[in-house]
Amino acid sequence: MKFNFLYIAIIVFLNYSFGQQSKDLKKIASLKQFVLNSKEIDSSSIAEAHYTIAEYYRKATPLTDSAFYHYHHAEKIFRQLKTKYRLALTLYGIAVIQKNEKDFIGSEVSCVDALSLLESLNKTDDIINLKSFIYNNLGIVFKELEQFDESIKYHTKAIELKEKLKGNNKETINISKNNIGNTYKNAKQFDLAINYYNQILQDKEFIKENRSMYALVLDNYAHTLYLLNKHEQLPGLYFKALKISDSINYRGYNTIIINEHIAEYYNGKGNKDLAKHYAYIAKDISEKYHNDDLLKSLLLLSKIEEGELAVKHLKSYISLNDSLQKNERTIRNKFARIRFETNQIEEENIQIAKERLWLLVISVAVIIASFLLYLVIMQRSKNKELQFIQEQQETNEEIYNLMLSQNEKIEEARTLEKKRISEELHDGILGRLFGTRLSLDSLNMSSSMEAIKNREQYINELKTIEEDIRKVSHELNTDFVSGSGFVDIIKTLVITQATVYKLSYKFNHDDTINWDEVSNKKKIHIYRIIQESLHNIYKHASATQVNVSFELKNNVIWLTLIDDGTGFDVQKAKSGIGLKNMNSRINEINGVIDITSEKDTGTKVTIQVPMT
Template sequence: MQIIDSIKQNVLDNKYQDSLSIANAHYNIGELYRYSVLGDSAYYHYHKAEKIYKNLKKNLSIAKTLYGIAVIQKNEKDLTGSEITSIEAISLLGLLNETNEVRKYKAFIYNNLGLVFRQLEQYDESVSYYKKAIELKKKLKGNNLRTINNSKNNLALSYKNAGNYKLALNYYNQLLNGDDLKKERRGVYALVLDNYAHTLYLSKHYEKLPKLYFQALRISDSIQENGYNSIIINQHLAEYFNYKNDKKSAKYYAYKAKDIAEQYHNDDLLKSLLLLSEIEEGNVAAMYSKEYIKLNDSLQKNERSIRNKFARIRFETNQIEQENIRIAKERMWLLILSVVIVISSFLLYLVITQRNRNKELKFIQKQQETNEEIYNLMLSQNESIEEARTLEKRRISEELHDGVLGRLFGTRLSLDSLNMSNDAEAIKTRGQYIDELKIIEQDIRKVSHELNTNFVSGSGFIDIIKTFLETQTIAYKLGYKLEHDDTIHWDDVSNKTKIHIYRIIQESLHNIYKHASATQVNISFKLKNNVICLIMSDNGSGFDVNKVKSGIGLKNMNSRINEINGNINITSEKDAGTTVTIEAPIT
């Protein structure tokens, strides 16, 4: 700890003015804290070193620092974070020439990835990374047997957890038969021996058990004062004796494992509590089950707390703040550019839309002018017909008045002269003739007067509608009925309104023929409160008004009725026909 304080003091006193020296100092402090199992402090200094190395573009140093961070994240169960950091480090090393140091750290990082995926229980990926680590370690300069054996032990453990006991036993035999573990690393040898024995247990080969477990336990107890490595051996012994239904021995080793694990309050204690909940019975088993759940929740909260602390460390550095400022500026420019693009696109859309609208308005205007011209021609033609009718009526009236009435008047005078006779029968007969002639005279005068009077004003428009209906219904094979209110003075109605009504009737008939499969259409004109009410109904197939999409015909009808400030309503039912109701004010 004095070395750590000395290095920190050097950093705080700004004795290392050179950026690389400062970064190296932070890295060294991080390394010392990592091996002292002070994860959050190590993470802080690694993170400081990483930022300076990145500014200096020291990719190898960055990768080494990231490896240290990844190991801490793995130890604190931030497995996803450790995986991401490891991949980032591997990517940086991939950009460098394959030196011995680059190869060494690649091997270390692959081994860490193997540990991460083993804890994630993704054993295929774990095995793949361990093999990559072993291959790289074999290529390193010098004697690397120890680090190779470490990866082989990890590989064998992944095979064991994956249920591939044959391969696991093969690697454990290689390790146990080598001199490295037997002579120089007795503690590791005891753990390998225990794992070998446990693999035999899992593969149901009990011949050498529990002898191998006891051998591993004796070695572990002989070289370690605190007995930490014996926790898992005692757990395996408890598991074995519980399987053999030797409850007394099982409880003995389970409690022994728990007593040692309580000094560390970690996953080993969690496993001991779970084991006791399986070995014990009744309330005791329930008690250990509750303790297991409580400790598991506590460890998870602690892991989350550490991960959150790591996140805070990253965001509390000045380098991150500067990076955030740079990103904010980029985002601001991106936002400005996006706004400019959106506004430009909107303006372009408005220009295009307005042009299309102008074209549409010009087309509508031209269509209206054409309609006006057509209707005026129709009215002119109808006026010529009406003028001919009026002349013919006047001729007939004059002929009736000057011819027939003159003759009848002379006859009446002759009969009056015969009235001199005093014969009662003659007088009576003559009187009857005279009265009858008077009646005829009155009737003829009435007819003459009516013939000389013009038709109801505006009847020409109804004639146009009737002529159109007669022509179209024959073509469409429809029966029709037309009713109209004589109180409507069509001369007071603007040509624009009459044209639109005519076109709406035309469009409606076309829709009936095209879609309705109708045989009869009824049309009526009524006047209500100075509003012309046109009702068109058919006996066709009908449709769902809410579901059908508005076609061009319906859009045109709506457009026309809007032009004359009217209203349109369409009601329809399946197999019950369709009714179109239009209301158009006269003024």
């Protein structure tokens, strides 16, 4: 059985217009049941039902998330049916909710979407009226975003459209003028704001018929005078606006703002008692109606009150502000979730059909592309590996040649030193021995006291020569360049790198290590490891000192490098190419590497290499 939806919608709105809330609830319940049992009903009726429910929730209840839910379902169906006007109406309802929940960017997007739909439709009164509402909403959005020029532009467009409508549209036009005045006031262009408020206040017939609007504009006008420091008519205008509101039992939003403005005025005049009186009235009323205005009241009281009361109100303000922001985020998240869930269902249905068509093609394409990519990556990897091995071999040859060159220089120095000692033995000590022997021979046949004395002198000379020979012998036994050879190469590397990297250094070497027993391959890798470590210290550690030392323990060479740098996370660093190269070298010479590091303390690298 099908329902005449439009008839139901008209009844709901008529009942709503006359304030029959209980009947409205019954009608909304019927519409919800209608939507649930809508499998055999045309989509247009379902969309209209969702729209009607959303309108009720938006205008008569605080359930904005429920309103958004039904608007969104209506939007989806209207888009499918390409019913542009009804879709634009729905988008406007969504935009208003987004504006009220401070999702200003979302509200702007919804408004622009609605306007683009209306551009292609005939300019009937309904279309013009809806566009004026959308422009008005955009004007409010841009005012809240403090883009005042854009706000004025859209409010002006709204007025231009309202003036084209048939009938008496003075009230909606004056609402837009009041909005423009508020925008100019927020932009601190007070004279322009006063001009727009005066345009409304000078229309005696209008303000006589619209007392609530009159009170609102009068308060805005008075507050602008206050901001201009023109206090001659104050607080009289405030009290006049308050009296009008009281006379029509309009104790809602308007009276909160008016009382806040009066409190602000008296606080500025130094009359704390009256300021507190009206500020607390504003607070009491706002607690029943508007949380945003309660925020303003609490902030105002924190400025008026003193001591602990001021602190109490400020804390309440901060707590409420945090709560409101959290609530706004929650509602915006609900909106996003509603959109996501409905979009997801729709997209999934579309995707199922497409996926079956493209699954095989995509799978084959992915497999082929993956195979080709694998071949390319493997080939590049092999090329890089070969290039790296070649470069490593060239570098090792260069280091080995450098070590040989260094050893040749050391051997040359040894030869020169031996020649010097030989000449010293021949020309010095042997000459003295020969002279002493001749002198002793000449005394062999004499036994005089003088001969005995001379003989003793020559014997002492022989002792001196003996000491000289022992000294020369000791020099011959001692390596004249202790620690030379490979140790000198390493020491030169440390000195050179430390100088370039501006590091102070300490170099300690265990003389018991016989480097002649260590293979050239190990020497080269040890050299490169030290070089890589010093480079890493300079590049990453921000160190000022490095200590390099060699020790021999149980026929194992222990190389230790310690810096005083910033340290690092050893686990994360294991993937670095520098550390990978060091590990590779250590593995080639059957060694072991251990790295410990502490943040802001430094790093210690210990390497163990067997002698043979």
